[in-house]
Amino acid sequence: MSAHSIPTLHLRRERIILPIWLAGLTLLLTAAGAAISREFGDERERAALAAVAAGNPAFLFLRGLPDGTGVGALVFFQTFAFLAVLIGLMNAFLIVRHTRADEERGRSELLQATPISRTAPLTSALTVALLADLVAAAAVTAAGMLLGFAAWPALLFGLALGCVGLAFAGLSAVAAEVMPTSRSANGLAASLVGVAYITRGIGDALGTADSLDSVSPSWISFLSPIGSAQAAAPFSTATPLPLLVPALLGAAGAAAAVLLRRRRDLGQSLLPDRTGRALWSNADAWRLAIRSQRGVTTGWAIGTAVLGGLAAALAPVVLAAAQANDDLAALIRRLAPGLAVETADLFTVALLGIAGTLATASGVQAVMRLRAEESEGRAELLLPSPLPRSAWMGIQLAVAAGSAIIVALAAGVAAGVGSALVEGTTERLLIPLAAVLVHLPAGAVFLALTAAAFAFVPRLTVALGWGLLVLGLVVGQLGDLIGLPSWLQAASPFHHVPAIPMEALDPAPLLISLAAAALVAGAAVVQLDRRDLVS
Amino acid sequence: MLTSDHPIVVRALHKHYGATPALDDLDLTVGAGEVHGFLGPNGAGKSTTIRILLGLIRATSGSVQVLGRDPWPDPVVTNRDIAYVPGDVSLWPNLTGGEIIDLLLSLRGGGGPGERARLIDAFELDPRRKARTYSKGNRQKVALVAALARPAPLYILDEPTSGLDPVMESVFRAEVRRIRNTGATVLLSSHMLSEVEQLCDRVTVIRAGRVVETGRLDDLLRNAPTVFRVIGVPAEAVIRVPGVTGVHSSGDGIEFAADSSAIPAVLHALHSFNPSSLTATPPALETLFLRHYETARS
Structure with missing residues (x-):
């Protein structure tokens, strides 16, 4: 086999997924950029927005650091952290797909029996990731120039994102060496992306304001590849030096992964499989569904509990910053009357909103397990038993809903208990819980839609499940940012989630969401009985 | 034809995937208490037929009676009396072999612990290992033990010995003789011709979705x-x-x-x-x- 065969194979397998990721990334940037230059065409408005952000640790935590008052600076501030998470996940899934997943499914065995080196699939996957990150950098640069940015800042913006991608390609390669399954490797790699985002958030929120529109991050931000890449600040200081951190991190990860792979057996991992029990005296379909979901849900719940805890711990910092900035707040109100500066609540709501989204994602992922059972052949062992298909799906939907509730509860309880500890009063104990739980009716719609995708177009379950969730989020929560018409925004169930405690709780939209979810889920159950098993 | 004497009666069965016919006018009759060999080259439609018998996929046209019922409208009823071993066994990677056996047995209504232990011993399976560490043969053994540990009137076995070593094959043959002696019916799809010659009373050979040969094995051999x-x-x-x-x-x-x-x-x-x-x-x-x-x- 020639030295080029493996990268050719990997690129061929990527010919659909990778272009979708890259196009989505570029489109999101372009849409946000166009909306920002349309709605903040005036320098004074942009200055106001930058000032609001600079004076508000909530914004700093969620979005990142303002980089000046130009259109490009604002686009960078509004999109960079989000795009960094996306490119991180793109690299994580890309690497695991071609390393641990191939090994787990036995495809590597076929390849490694040919005269290629032991590390060839790994280095090839890393090469494909490098190529993808270069293309992403080029596309972001081109999109930036299209939006009217100068060449050097646009290039630096692109390079910063590309370097974040490289960092996570390297880290994910290590995750794939350490973990025994593709699922756990993806989980570890994705949580590294989450940790990098949150570390940057903490560092940015604790930063010190230099002026109205500029903040120096705390040293904590530089612990994160996303935070370091952001420090390239393409629209102010414009220095490529901090990009060395993510680039070197990626290189170190890649080197470590290659060394690990060189020394280990095919199929082996650093965390080995242990033997288990020989008997399962009370086994049934419920316990199977719960056991299969247990570990994943625990992972999601830890993530959202950290978010909830952060919301509680950082709220006083945010409040203090807001109080110190009374003059600033007044100035902002005069300059831009619609902009809310309810800082502490806004911050909590935003973080718990993320937790609500993650809860929904955990449920959607649990529903997708139905498809994995079918396509990987296990349904063929389950369904020839006297287990009705409706019970099979019903159990999995109930477990998925349970997973979403647990993940949401983890955030709400952590935030409630955290704020009680921080503030020394239990007055607000239940507010965060309500704030995150109100996301669940909207989430239920996406669980049901994923089940419907599985029943009607099984081969598209995963694509539609995640695709509809992302669409719902973009339309319902980022609709304003990218300037979508209001009727379209209203079509997303997430649009109707009340921002508790800033907005009152109106049960009507929540009940409508639940009813819609029940209807769609019912249709899915009926259809599942009517279709063939599809491998 | 009395269905009580014939656990499986299939007439003029068609299954189309788009324009491609997978089964093209297939007939299959399996008599009560017989071990029926179901043979044919790769892609002939054996697994498709078996999936229709289990109510996993729906026939495009034709009549299917399994234990006197059409399996499609309510597979739960027929499947209660069927033990099945799929041709390509995939298991829950994070469960142990023993756990999977218990799960499948409990879904079917529970099996005798004595039988389970005897079969695990006979097939030399380590039930404490996680399924992802099993070889193909060991995965096959898990499915075999789960199917054989609870008595059923009808056994549907799709290439049950693929991946088994010769010693295990002989254990499997002994088990098939045992269940036949209890009066159960077995549909055995296989490429192991020696196995078919040793075990089967009747065989049906299919090719490209239709039957090319069916009858008692002795008669077929006499005319071969x-x-x-x-x-x-x-x-x-x-x-x-x-x-x-x-x-x-x-x-x-x-x-x-x-x-x-x-x-x-x-x-x-x-x-x-x-x-x-x-x-x-x-x-x-x-x-x-x-x-x-x-x-x-x-």
């Missing part, structure tokens, strides 16, 4: 062709004899198959050429098979 290998005779000697097929040169001689009815004519034709050596191999399932499989390719 005898293979001749002759030295010192040109191919023209027998090529025109009715009932002779597959004439080809092999080494310094020729080889061909002859139906039992053609043997006198063959001997007569060979006689005048003074063969220096002649070997006749008695009818075997393999010969019968290769004939069907080869015509599939031509």
